[in-house]
Amino acid sequence: MNGYTVGEVARLAHVSVRTLHHYDGIGLLTPGARSPAGYRLYSPSDLHRLRQILFYRELEFGLEEIAEILADASAGTDDHLRRQHRLLRQRRTRDQALLAAIEREMEARKMGMSLTPEEQFEIFGTDKLAEFTQEAEQRWGDTDAWQQSQRRTAAYTKDDWIAIKAESDASINGFAAALRAGEPATGTVAMDLAEAHRQHISRWFYDCGYEAHRGLADMYTADDRYIAAYDEIEPGLALYVRDAMYANANRGQAAGQVQVG
Numbered sequence: 001m002n003g004y005t006v007g008e009v010a011r012l013a014h015v016s017v018r019t020l021h022h023y024d025g026i027g028l029l030t031p032g033a034r035s036p037a038g039y040r041l042y043s044p045s046d047l048h049r050l051r052q053i054l055f056y057r058e059l060e061f062g063l064e065e066i067a068e069i070l071a072d073a074s075a076g077t078d079d080h081l082r083r084q085h086r087l088l089r090q091r092r093t094r095d096q097a098l099l100a101a102i103e104r105e106m107e108a109r110k111m112g113m114s115l116t117p118e119e120q121f122e123i124f125g126t127d128k129l130a131e132f133t134q135e136a137e138q139r140w141g142d143t144d145a146w147q148q149s150q151r152r153t154a155a156y157t158k159d160d161w162i163a164i165k166a167e168s169d170a171s172i173n174g175f176a177a178a179l180r181a182g183e184p185a186t187g188t189v190a191m192d193l194a195e196a197h198r199q200h201i202s203r204w205f206y207d208c209g210y211e212a213h214r215g216l217a218d219m220y221t222a223d224d225r226y227i228a229a230y231d232e233i234e235p236g237l238a239l240y241v242r243d244a245m246y247a248n249a250n251r252g253q254a255a256g257q258v259q260v261g
Contacts, residue, residue: 003033003041013050028067029053052080059087100229145206152205164204171197175241176234185243194241194248210249217245 010017023029024040029050031040042050049070056066069080156164174193183189194213201208201216208216220226220238230238 003031003035003043004047005035006031006040006042009042009047009050012047013054015054023050023053023063026063026067028063028070055080055084059084059091096228096232099225100232145208145212148206160204167200167204171200172230172233172237172241175244176237178244179234179237179240185240186247190240190244191248191251194244195252197245198248210252213245214249217242217249 004012006017006020009015010020020029020040024031029046032043032046033041035041052070053066056069057063061069069083171193174196175190178189178193198208198210198213201213206212220230221242227238230241234240
């Protein structure tokens with residue numbers, strides 16, 4: 001028997017037999033042959049067309065749109081690959097931007113804020129911060145830092161949060177600029193940025209000593225979401241920030257500075 005049965009194709013492509021029957025029914029993917037018993041048989045070229053269909057479905061094209069795309073006789077395999085590559089890159093850019101926004105939301109929820117959805121959107125670019133409350137509380141809810149942060153931020157006004165957001169943006173942009181300029185993570189410039197970040201946390205949220213700051217630094221490289229958000233700004237930024245925070249903690253503790261937290 002030359003060809004693949006519908007069941008074999010379903011297993012290979014991880015789709016249902018019903019889906020393949022539907023594609024056949026609408027003329028999107030019609031098997032090129034039949035067995036002596038009348039069963040559908042898919043050829044290698046049919047499987048290639050199915051891969052193209054599934055690529056475009058993953059990119060959220062409708063079946064009618066896919067049919068029109070594949071009906072273009074002038075478009076060869078290379079054309080489809082280039083189109084799919086471009087679309088995937090565009091989607092990745094959108095996804096990374098969304099991920100960065102979500103990370104900002106999660107950080108805000110971790111610190112605990114009282115803003116209306118409209119104010120959240122105005123300041124942070126989203127009105128969905130409440131969705132991350134449960135995760136943040138599960139992660140930090142039993143810590144003194146969480147409790148202290150909740151007490152402090154409960155009284156913050158919209159202007160306070162605007163100031164916090166501006167300082168936070170300035171901090172991450174400073175790290176990114178230092179990385180681009182070739183400043184070492186263990187150098188004075190990067191360590192000073194890390195110290196300013198530690199002071200920012202202590203001033204607005206909770207008493208952040210050097211050990212606590214190291215713990216925060218570890219989170220930036222242990223959580224893929226943080227890595228993606230930081231590295232979207234500048235490749236390697238998450239690791240750079242972590243190393244700078246560690247270096248600053250070492251510097252501060254070696255100098256015998258008084259710390260809290």
